[in-house]
Amino acid sequence: MKYILAIDQGTTSSRAMLFNKEGKPIATAQKEVECIFPHSGWVEVDAIDIWLSVIDCISEILAKNDLKPEDIDSIGITNQRETTVVWNKKTGKPIYNGIVWQSRQTTDICEALMDKKSLIHSKTGLIINPYFSASKIRFVLDTVPHAQEMAENGELIFGTIDTWVMYKLSGGRIHATDVSNASRTLLFNINTMSWDEELCKIFNIPMMMLPKVNPSSYNYGNSTDGIPITGVAGDQQAALFGQTCFEKGDCKNTYGTGCFMLMNTGDKPTFSNSGLLTTVAWKIGDKVTYALEGSVFIGGAVVQWLRDEMKAIKKASETEAIAMSLPKTGGVYMVPAFTGLGTPYWDDEARGSIFGLTRATTPAQIIRACLESIAYQSKDVFEVMKQETGNAINDLGVDGGATANKYLMQFQSDILETNIKLPTCLETTALGVAYLAGLNTGFFKSMEEIKKIHSYQATYKPNMANDEVVRKYKNWKLAVEATRMFKPE
Numbered sequence: 001m002k003y004i005l006a007i008d009q010g011t012t013s014s015r016a017m018l019f020n021k022e023g024k025p026i027a028t029a030q031k032e033v034e035c036i037f038p039h040s041g042w043v044e045v046d047a048i049d050i051w052l053s054v055i056d057c058i059s060e061i062l063a064k065n066d067l068k069p070e071d072i073d074s075i076g077i078t079n080q081r082e083t084t085v086v087w088n089k090k091t092g093k094p095i096y097n098g099i100v101w102q103s104r105q106t107t108d109i110c111e112a113l114m115d116k117k118s119l120i121h122s123k124t125g126l127i128i129n130p131y132f133s134a135s136k137i138r139f140v141l142d143t144v145p146h147a148q149e150m151a152e153n154g155e156l157i158f159g160t161i162d163t164w165v166m167y168k169l170s171g172g173r174i175h176a177t178d179v180s181n182a183s184r185t186l187l188f189n190i191n192t193m194s195w196d197e198e199l200c201k202i203f204n205i206p207m208m209m210l211p212k213v214n215p216s217s218y219n220y221g222n223s224t225d226g227i228p229i230t231g232v233a234g235d236q237q238a239a240l241f242g243q244t245c246f247e248k249g250d251c252k253n254t255y256g257t258g259c260f261m262l263m264n265t266g267d268k269p270t271f272s273n274s275g276l277l278t279t280v281a282w283k284i285g286d287k288v289t290y291a292l293e294g295s296v297f298i299g300g301a302v303v304q305w306l307r308d309e310m311k312a313i314k315k316a317s318e319t320e321a322i323a324m325s326l327p328k329t330g331g332v333y334m335v336p337a338f339t340g341l342g343t344p345y346w347d348d349e350a351r352g353s354i355f356g357l358t359r360a361t362t363p364a365q366i367i368r369a370c371l372e373s374i375a376y377q378s379k380d381v382f383e384v385m386k387q388e389t390g391n392a393i394n395d396l397g398v399d400g401g402a403t404a405n406k407y408l409m410q411f412q413s414d415i416l417e418t419n420i421k422l423p424t425c426l427e428t429t430a431l432g433v434a435y436l437a438g439l440n441t442g443f444f445k446s447m448e449e450i451k452k453i454h455s456y457q458a459t460y461k462p463n464m465a466n467d468e469v470v471r472k473y474k475n476w477k478l479a480v481e482a483t484r485m486f487k488p489e
Contacts, residue, residue, distance in 0.1 A: 001020070001071075002071055002072065002073040002443070003018040003019060003020060003026060003067070003071065003072060003073060004018070004019045004072070004073055004074055004075075004076060004231075004434040004437050004438050004443060005017075005018060005058070005061070005072045005074070005075045005076070005227070006018075006019060006075075006076045006077075006078065006231075006430040006431070006433050006434040006437070007054055007057070007058070007075065007076070007077045007078070007165060007430075007433075008078050008079075008235070008427070008429050008430040008433070009050060009053075009054060009077070009078070009079045009080060009161050009162075009165055010033075010079075010080050010235065010256065010257070010429075011033075011035065011080045011083075011100060011101070011102070011256070011257045012032060012033060012035065012257060012304075013030050013031060013032050013033055013053070014030070014031050014033055014050065014053035014054045014056075014057050015028060015029065015030045015031075015057060015427075015430065016028070016029045016030075016054070016057035016058050016060070016061045017061075017427060017430045017434070018061060018065065018067075019430075019431065019434040019438075021443065021444070022453050023425065023431060023434070023435065023444075023450065023453045023454065024425065025425055025427060025430075025431070026065070027061050027064065027065050028061070028427075029056075029057040029058075029060040029061040029064070030057065031053040031056050031057055032053075033045060033049055033050055033053050034046075034049070035100060036097060039105070041103070041104035041105065041107075041339055041340075042103050042104065042105040043099075043100040043102045043103040043339070044097035044098060044099055044100060044103065045083070045097060045098040045100055046097060046098070047085045047087070047094045047097070047098040047164055048093075048094065050098065050161065050164070050165070051164070051165065051168045054165055054168075054169075069223075069225035069226055069227050070226075072227045073437075073438065073441055073443045074227065074228045074229070074230040074231070074437045074438065074440065074441045074443065075169070075223060075227050075228070075229045075230070075231075075437060076229075076230070076231030076232070076233075076430075076433035076434050076436055076437030076438075077162050077165055077166060077229065077231070077232050077433060078162070078232075078233050078234065078235050078238040078429050078430060078432065078433040079160065079161035079162040079165065079181070079234060079235060080100070080101060080161055080235060081101060081160060081161075081180075081181060081184045081234035081235060081236065082101035082131055082132050082133050082136070082160065082184050082185070083098055083099065083100050083101050083133075083160060083161050084098060084099045084133045084136035084137055084140070084158065084160065085098045085158070085159055085160075085161070085163075085164045086137060086140045086141070086144075086147070086151075086156055086157070086158050086209075087156065087157060087159075087164070087167075088150075088155060088156060089154070089155055089156065089157050090155065092167070092168070092172055095140065095144050095147060095150075095156065096140045096143060096144050096147075098161070098164075099136040099139065099140070101131055102131075102257075102258070102297060102339050103130065103136070103339075104130050104339055104340060104348055105130065105139060106130040106135035106136055106138065106139045107130050107348050109130075109135040109138050109139060109142075110128045110129055110130055110135050113128055113202065113203075114128060116128065116202055119198075120186060120199065120202070121271070122271070123189045123190070123191065123196055123198075123199060124183070124186055124187075124188060124189065124190060124196075124199070124278075125183070125190050125269055125271060125272075125277060125278025125279060126184070126186055126277050126278070126279075127275075127277070127346060128186070129346060129348070130348065131295070131342075132184060132185060132186040133158075133160060133184065133185040133186065133187070134185055134186035134187050134199070134203045134205065135186070135203070137158050137203065137205050137209070138203050138204065138205065141204075141205070148204075151205075151206045151208075151209050152206050154206075154208050156209055157175055157209050157210075157211070158205075158209045158210060158211070159175070159177065159211055160177060160181045160184070160185070160234075162177055162178065162181050162232050162233075162234070163175065163176065163177045163181070163211045166220060166229060166232070169223045169224065169229065170221055170222065170223055170224065170229070171224045173221060174220055174221045174229070175211045175212065176211045176212040176213070176214055176220055176221075176232075177211045177212070177213055177214070177232065178213070178214055178215065178216045178218070178232040178233055178234075178282075178283070179193065179213055179214075179215065179216060179280045179282070179283045179288065180216055180232075180233045180234040180237040180238075180279070180280050180281065180282055180283075181232070181233070181234045182195070182211075182213045182280075183279050183280035184234060184279065186199065186203070187199045187200055187203065187205065187210065188213070190269055190278065190279075190280055190290070191269070193213075193280075193283075193288065194213070195207060195210050195213065214232070215282075215283040215284060215285065216231065216232060216233045216237070216241075216282040216283050216284065216436050217230065217231055217282070217283075217284045217285075217436040217437070217439045217440045218230065218231075218232075218440060219440060220232065228441065229437075230436075230437040230438075230440035230441055231433045231434065231435075231436035231437025231438070231439075231440065232433070232436075233282055233432065233433050233436055235254070235256075235260075235429045236254055236260040236262055236293065236429075237262070237279070237280070237281050237282055237291065237432075238428075238429045238430075238432035238433045238436070239252060239254045239260075239262075239399055239400075239428045239429045239432055240252055240262045240264065240281055240282075240291060240432065241281070241282055241432035241433075241435055241436060242399070242423075242425075242427075242428030242429060242430070242431040242432025242433075242434075242435060243397040243399065243423065243428050243432070243454075244447075244450060244451050244454045245262070245263075245264045245397065246264070246447055246451065247264060248264055248265060248266035249263065249264065249389070249391050250263070250264045250397075251263040251264075251385070251393050251395075251396055251397070252396065252397040252398065252399065252428075253378055253381075253382075253396055253397070253398050253399075254398075254399050254400040254428075254429065255299050255300055255374065255398065255399070255400035255401065255402035255403055255408075256299060256300055256400045256401060256402075257298075257299060257300055257301045257304075258295060258296050258297050258298060258299045258300075258301065258342070259295075259296035259299035259300075259374060259377060259378050259381075259400075260293060260294070260295055260296070261293065261294045261296075261378060261381045261382065261385065261396075262279075262281070262291045262292070262293045263291060263292045263293075263385055263389065263391070263393075264281060264289060264290075264291055265278075265290045265291055265292050265389070266289065266290065267287065267288060267289060267290070268290065269290045270290065270292055270388070270389065272292060272384075272388050273388070274344050274384045274387065274388055275294075275343045275344030275345065275346055275384060276292045276293060276294050276343060276344070276381075276384055276385060276388055277292070277293045277294070277295065277343070278290065278291075278292060278293075279291050279292075279293050282436065284436075284439065292385060292388065292389065293343075294342070294343035294344070294380075294381030294382075294384060294385060295342040295343050295381075296342050296343070296374070296377040296378060296380075296381065297337075297338075297339050297340060297341065297342045298336040298337070298338050298339065298352075298377075299374050299377070299378075299400075299402065300316070300374070300400070300401055300402045301336075301338070302334070302336040302338075302370045302373060302374065303316045303319055303370065303371070303402070304316070305336070305338070305370075306319070306367060306370055312363050312366070312367060313367065316401075317404070317405075319367055319368075319370075319371055319405060319407075320404075320405045320406055320407050320408075322364050322367050322368065323364075323367065323368040323371050323405075323407040323408075324406075324407050325364065326364055326365060326368055329365055329368050329369050329372060330356070330358070330360070330361060330362075330365040331356040331358075331475075332354065332355070332356045332357065332361055332365045332366060332368075332369040333354070333355045333356055333369055333372075333373070333376075333475060333476060333479040334352070334353075334354050334355075334366065334369040334370045334372075334373045335350075335352060335353045335354075335355075335373060335479050335480055335483040336352050336370065336373050336377075337350040337351055337352050337353070337483055338351070338352050341480070341483075341484070342377075343380065343381045343384065344380060344381070344384045345380075345480070345484065347484055349484075349487065350483055350484050351483070351486070351488050352483075353479065353482065353483040353486065354366065354369070355479045355482065368407075371405065371407060371408050371411070372408075372411055372415075374402060374408060374412075375408060375411050375412040375415050375416075376415065376473070376476040378412060378416070379415050379416055379473060379476075380480075382396075382416055382418075393418055394418060394419060395418065395419045395420075395421050396416065396418055396419070396420055396421065397421050397423065397428075398412075398420050398421065398422055399422075399423060399426055399427070399428040399429070400426070400429075401426075403422055403426055404426070409422065409458075409460045410460050410463075412460070413460040413461060413462045413463075414462050414463060414464035414469065415464070415469055415472065415473065416462070417462045417464075417466070417469060418462065419459055419460065419461055419462075420459065420460040421456050421458075421459050422456060422457050422458040422459070422460070423454065423455065423456050423457065424455040424456060424457045435450050
């Protein structure tokens with residue numbers, strides 16, 4: 001029996017998972033990855049640490065399951081998107097820390113290019129924002145001595161995390177990415193499906209730095225162990241595929257460090273006027289599928305903040321029982337704008353706030369308000385998505401670590417007034433790229449076969465009165481408005 005090996009490289013951890021022909025996870029290995037915070041709003045990571053964590057996960061999962069490379073059908077790689085690594089082609093070593101998608105250190109670079117926002121939006125479907133890769137590359141080339149000159153001489157190459165991991169896995173033979181990751185760089189034209197010379201000139205980035213762009217289900221080449229790498233997708237697009245959102249209008253929300261809601265929009269890009277991002281979902285063969293996306297910067301990270309900075313809890317899992325123990329939140333609202341606000345606000349200057357505090361406010365109420373903030377931010381995206389597409393969203397597929405929290409999932413269903421569907425395999429990001437890898441090799445015969453083997457473990461249905469939903473959401477919007485008005489020194 002053979003398995004698909006999925007590598008899921010996320011913001012705070014790397015994971016390796018084995019999947020069988022029924023799409024069921026057989027084994028998992030996971031290693032934490034530490035982020036670095038050099039200044040307020042900056043988020044970086046040691047790319048070598050990422051690589052070592054991936055290798056540790058692969059070694060552990062093979063050893064514990066007594067498997068050899070020949071037992072693996074193929075490898076799929078899914079990754080935190082936009083996170084940027086620039087490395088020396090000769091030595092294979094990064095010249096600067098990886099700059100994480102959350103980081104706001106390139107705000108000035110982006111603000112200087114605002115006169116190009118219409119052009120960039122028409123070509124990429126994105127907005128000018130520190131979130132995306134291009135300004136991060138520009139920062140590295142500006143910050144490291146002689147880096148621009150080295151890049152122009154062909155000595156430096158760039159990659160998002162999928163590219164970096166693939167490069168290292170292949171012993172430096174593969175410098176490539178897939179269409180979904182390329183579409184998150186601000187350098188890729190989603191109309192022509194190619195790197196765009198004009199965009200590269202705007203950011204003054206030599207095109208020779210950029211990886212080759214391939215379909216998401218494609219034979220990229222072999223690892224040094226001889227295993228073919230046949231599936232690559234950015235984490236949110238992989239989750240959309242893993243949720244089997246194969247039809248136009250299908251929608252999912254992933255609850256990770258941030259939250260990401262994506263809707264399949266079919267074979268033509270839909271450009272948004274309300275802060276949604278237009279992105280490439282995947283490419284299989286010659287067929288491209290597009291998606292609309294809304295991004296919440298701080299989702300599950302607010303629970304990490306409660307645990308690590310506030311010391312309010314010891315484990316994330318404690319928050320469910322704490323929230324359920326309260327009859328109500330006591331009018332407390334938390335806006336976790338630690339690194340700004342994403343869709344639909346795109347406000348990099350906003351910072352976190354707590355409202356409704358009284359002398360009687362308890363830590364438990366603040367903890368519950370933190371959980372509810374994840375659901376409110378997702379509703380902000382949900383409402384814009386409905387308006388932009390004209391689609392009523394009756395079911396929302398969900399995945400990611402925070403879906404284990406029953407309080408959060410029920411509150412999310414209540415505040416959205418829609419059904420929340422929880423799949424049997426919660427790791428749909430890894431599952432999605434396993435599906436993509438297996439489709440290329442014939443491990444999975446077709447998308448129809450994948451749809452048949454996909455299953456759900458629970459459905460949450462709304463039971464909150466509409467007038468209460470309206471009142472709560474109105475208060476949330478007031479809290480966000482006040483947060484955005486406050487400008488810290």
